[in-house]
Amino acid sequence: MSNIEVVCLGVITIDTIALVDKYPDEDDRVLAQQISRAGGGPAAVAAVTLSRLGISTAIVGTIGDDEDGAEVLRIFAREGVDSSGISVGKIATSGSVIVASRANNSRAISTRQPMQQVALNSSARKLISEAKWLHVDHVGISHLKSENIARGSGPKISFDAGYNVAGFSAAEVDLFVPTDRQMALRFPDLDLGAAVERDATGAKNITVATQGSEGSTGYSEDSGLVQADGFKVDVVSTLGAGDVFHGALLAQVIQGHNLQESLKRANAVAALSCRGLDGQSMIPNTSELNQFLKERS
Numbered sequence: 001m002s003n004i005e006v007v008c009l010g011v012i013t014i015d016t017i018a019l020v021d022k023y024p025d026e027d028d029r030v031l032a033q034q035i036s037r038a039g040g041g042p043a044a045v046a047a048v049t050l051s052r053l054g055i056s057t058a059i060v061g062t063i064g065d066d067e068d069g070a071e072v073l074r075i076f077a078r079e080g081v082d083s084s085g086i087s088v089g090k091i092a093t094s095g096s097v098i099v100a101s102r103a104n105n106s107r108a109i110s111t112r113q114p115m116q117q118v119a120l121n122s123s124a125r126k127l128i129s130e131a132k133w134l135h136v137d138h139v140g141i142s143h144l145k146s147e148n149i150a151r152g153s154g155p156k157i158s159f160d161a162g163y164n165v166a167g168f169s170a171a172e173v174d175l176f177v178p179t180d181r182q183m184a185l186r187f188p189d190l191d192l193g194a195a196v197e198r199d200a201t202g203a204k205n206i207t208v209a210t211q212g213s214e215g216s217t218g219y220s221e222d223s224g225l226v227q228a229d230g231f232k233v234d235v236v237s238t239l240g241a242g243d244v245f246h247g248a249l250l251a252q253v254i255q256g257h258n259l260q261e262s263l264k265r266a267n268a269v270a271a272l273s274c275r276g277l278d279g280q281s282m283i284p285n286t287s288e289l290n291q292f293l294k295e296r297s
């Protein structure tokens with residue numbers, strides 16, 4: 001029997017990120033303040049976050065048989081994330097070149113052709129069948145039907161619903177976490193709080209909407225409607241902060257915090273991750289998180 005609490009299923013990438021004062025003009029050249037090469041992908045970043053916060057975690061997805069794929073495996077080994085469920089495909093590992101601009105407080109992304117996901121291997125299926133939670137991103141969610149995974153018949157399902165979920169049935173998952181923009185598309189006639197409550201009560205689940213630096217809003221039967229503000233830190237880049245939030249939120253739920261406290265703590269973890277150029281290097285562990293919150297209490 002596996003001791004893995006959460007399996008993360010979805011996108012795994014290797015990204016190169018450059019921090020500049022301003023974007024270059026056409027045929028222009030600018031000097032980068034920092035250049036970083038790091039792991040990325042919503043499911044992958046969430047897995048690292050969960051592991052740093054003390055949750056036994058595995059990652060499932062597809063990489064290529066190349067140096068980037070080897071680097072992916074080194075990263076997960078260093079972070080204590082079980083990678084036995086990763087499959088190796090025939091094309092290059094997914095990746096992006098990202099330029100983050102301080103002046104614009106934004107980023108421009110050029111992405112290599114996404115990895116064609118291959119079928120889950122036997123280790124991945126075993127890990128999922130024995131886990132308490134399965135966390136999926138926009139790619140991972142597409143595996144559920146083909147793998148006969150459904151809410152109520154296996155691990156609880158957490159969904160990072162950041163893309164194209166206007167018509168998604170929230171009843172398919174136990175923890176539904178779209179952005180505030182996606183909620184506006186789902187319920188154009190409702191304010192955010194009412195929209196979150198509508199999904200949670202209709203689906204009988206926990207629904208949380210992320211609001212970037214403004215924080216997050218959630219609803220569960222136990223908590224009712226709750227909101228938690230974001231935290232101010234010295235931001236280097238917001239790359240991956242949303243993915244960090246998803247992993248941190250699930251960690252807090254598993255560790256037994258009520259929804260109000262879970263939102264607060266996940267907001268703090270996401271904010272702290274923004275101190276780094278990449279999405280992973282500055283994710284705090286639980287001790288660092290607790291110290292940060294103590295200093296602001």
